[in-house]
């Protein structure tokens with residue numbers, strides 16, 4: 139018997155448009171029934187892309203709808219916490235854009251709400267699903283890489299005054315953070331996909347490029363309890379935009395391409411040491427590529443729902459990323475190395491805003 143399609147509504151139609159297009163691409167699994175934006179023209183325009191989609195301007199109407207199984211929340215960051223709760227309480231499962239919420243303790247509140255309501259939240263980390271990064275994860279899972287030595291991530295993007303003209307951007311109260319939280323969070327998630335959560339960080343953050351409250355440049359070092367090290371640099375002032383990930387393991391080096399927004403996709407270069415070449419080539423031959431980007435995350439999500447297994451990205455993943463972000467802000471402000479996990483009585487677990 140074929141599974142009934144998942145009826146989905148998308149709230150917030152900036153990047154939410156990409157969600158609509160991804161669900162449309164996966165039409166065998168999903169049916170977009172409604173799109174919602176407080177801007178009526180946006181809602182009407184996007185609804186017009188597909189057949190039988192209603193345009194809604196009040197999210198309350200989405201929570202109350204009885205023909206919606208899953209709500210995809212793509213509104214500005216400071217709205218996520220309340221909207222996720224409203225959707226869960228209304229009996230919906232929720233997909234929510236990054237940054238999920240404004241503190242680690244808010245993630246814990248959502249975890250309690252999952253238990254209370256019997257519905258779940260899947261945070262968005264679509265960059266993970268590129269086949270280059272997935273290949274490296276496959277090699278790590280096959281236990282053929284040997285010990286991790288050093289990883290380097292360079293994220294150099296360009297955002298100027300036009301980007302920050304959107305009123306919610308660049309302010310702590312509404313964007314919740316700067317380049318570390320909003321942009322580099324993907325790179326940090328990818329790093330932890332391969333190396334796990336670090337045990338200590340040291341960050342230097344600065345606002346150099348734009349006239350904004352939040353940081354737009356970062357130089358970060360990370361350390362793992364087993365001895366591995368990493369550096370992450372991030373800026374929003376680079377005329378040439380690139381993202382590059384480089385991993386040096388005992389038995390191979392792995393390097394992404396430099397496409398700023400598709401660096402987790404192929405091509406990646408895997409260079410084994412001579413004495414492990416055969417084993418690593420054999421493992422790479424076994425790799426099965428999956429769908430990528432939003433389509434990749436939503437494809438795996440539909441599959442998980444059908445099988446009754448956990449979603450491909452969990453609240454625990456968002457918690458791990460936001461705990462790391464919290465440690466980075468603490469490190470920068472207190473000029474010190476910060477150990478992870480953070481102690482339970484660390485006040486910044488309730489919010490990293492200055």
Ligand SMILES: NC(=O)c1ccc[n+]([C@@H]2O[C@H](COP(=O)([O-])OP(=O)(O)OC[C@H]3O[C@@H](n4cnc5c(N)ncnc54)[C@H](O)[C@@H]3O)[C@@H](O)[C@H]2O)c1
Pocket residue numbers: 149150151152153154174175176177180197212213214215217235236237262264304320
């Ligand atoms: N995963 C990614 O790669 C990625 C990329 C871009 C943005 N994002 C995230 O997506 C979220 C939205 O960012 P964006 O760039 O699309 O912003 P945006 O400002 O372009 O779009 C947000 C939309 O939400 C609408 N909106 C505002 N309040 C609303 C409400 N109460 N109910 C319904 N709609 C409302 C606005 O009218 C606007 O159309 C942010 O959290 C951002 O960090 C993620």
